[in-house]
Amino acid sequence: MKGWQQYWRQLSLFGLLALVLTGCGRDELSALKPSGPVAAMQFDLMKLSSAIMIGVFIVVMTIFTYVLIRYRKRPGQQGIPKQVEGNHALEILWTVIPFLLLIIMAIPTVTTGFALHKEYPKEEAVQVKVTAHQFWWEFEYPDLGVATAQDLVLPVGKKVQFVLSASDVKHAFWIPALGGKIDTNPGQENKMWLQADKTGIYYGKCAELCGASHALMDFKVEVMEQADFDTWVANMKGVQAKEPVTATSPLAAEGQQIFDKSCLGCHAVAGKGGKMGPNLTNFADRERVAGIKAHTPQNIAEWLKDPQKMKPGNKMPNLNLDDTQVKALVEYMETLSVSEKK
Structure with missing residues (x-):
């Protein structure tokens, strides 16, 4: 009995610790607080699949517990109980129900996949070329004539079409609050689009083990109003068109x-x-x-x-x-x- 009590105490402590850890994340680095349409679509799929899995688990465990208690061996009972086989109604039921659940999950998954796979031309989206390096990020805006690193600047409420590759090894581009990750590969371009619906600061990470400082390969995402973004672009272009700044001291x-x-x-x-x-x-x-x-x-x-x-x-x-x-x-x-x- 004491062994079971110790087991349940440890299990309860583990559950409490897991609950505490769920609050240790940051809003700007969380896929559970979407700040754009791509993140919202992916979050909706997460909620749907989680709800179905939890529902199936509850139903199965309820039936399992009921059968375990209802048909347990009782005092004085001898021999093996009567075996029941070939219930066609039950067999059809537990074949059809999973099939229907898969259909329910498949339809939004496929439609979301097509929506996320769409490519937007420069007339509809800001074009950004992303190059991953060990262990930093390069961002180029080819249509705007601007290049920078580590700080990705985006206008709010506007689609951004990314073209991504890597210069050395395989990396993965991920801004949790704006959308799921995509691999960046040497010699190959991948494409994705994102949109930020809220101004503010977000953070992105490399989500593919790429070397000793993989965990330190972070970057900042600043989302600003269109007018502020236009000013930033103008300032960057103005500086890049001139000679490097002359020291003043x-x-x-x-x-x-x-x-x-x-x-x-x-x-x-x-x-x-x-x-x-x-x-x-x-x-x-x-x-x-x-x-x-x-x-x-x-x-x-x-x-x-x-x-x-x-x-x-x-x-x-x-x-x-x-x-x-x-x-x-x-x-x-x-x-x-x-x-x-x-």
Whole structure:
């Protein structure tokens, strides 16, 4: 008896812990709080399939419990009870019911699948090319002439057509609040569309194990009003059409020299530079460093001193900068902004 009591205590504790863990998620990173039509359609399918499965489980367990109690072996009962076989009515019933349940699930699943598979031209949707890298995200708006990294900016209430691929290994693009994931493969393009119906900040992740820092391959999604989006595009295009920003202080000027010599070969600024690393045109406007830490001078310096410590396995080398060089570089990088607020 004591063993059973201990078992039930452990089971109750596990259930309570599971209940507590359900509240540990974040609204902007949850598939259970859809903020767009794609996420809503997928959530509706989740609710339908869950309801059917729960209903089937309850019915089966109710019948099972009833039979277990009703036909249990009683005191004094000897031998094997009479065996009943060949009830055609029951056989037809438990064949037809699952078939009908599958039909109920199949119809909305197929219609939703066709709706999600649709492709939208540039006249109907913002076109965004997504390239996944170890361990960061590149976003290009080919029809708008804008490119950025780590921060995906979208207009509210408008469809966005994504064309996705990867530069190295297989990744998966996922914004839980806006829609389900899709693989990004080297040498192959996949397509999907999403729409955000609420302004605000959301977060996306890589949902395919891709290396040592897979769990740190996050990105930010900022959804804004159309007018604000147009302003952002204009600011980005305006900066990218000009020469890189000129430092306004001696320390920043020193940092710019270091950047031009050591960083510009891999990172683009204002349309100049390489594409091996993230585009840093609007680096100072980003809320996170390396996509994972708060945007502070201390965290920027930590990243510059030892990129592998913050994000193991990434392709940025350690430049062996001293503290003075790091301070100057941080000062310059904090001038890389397209925001009118800065």
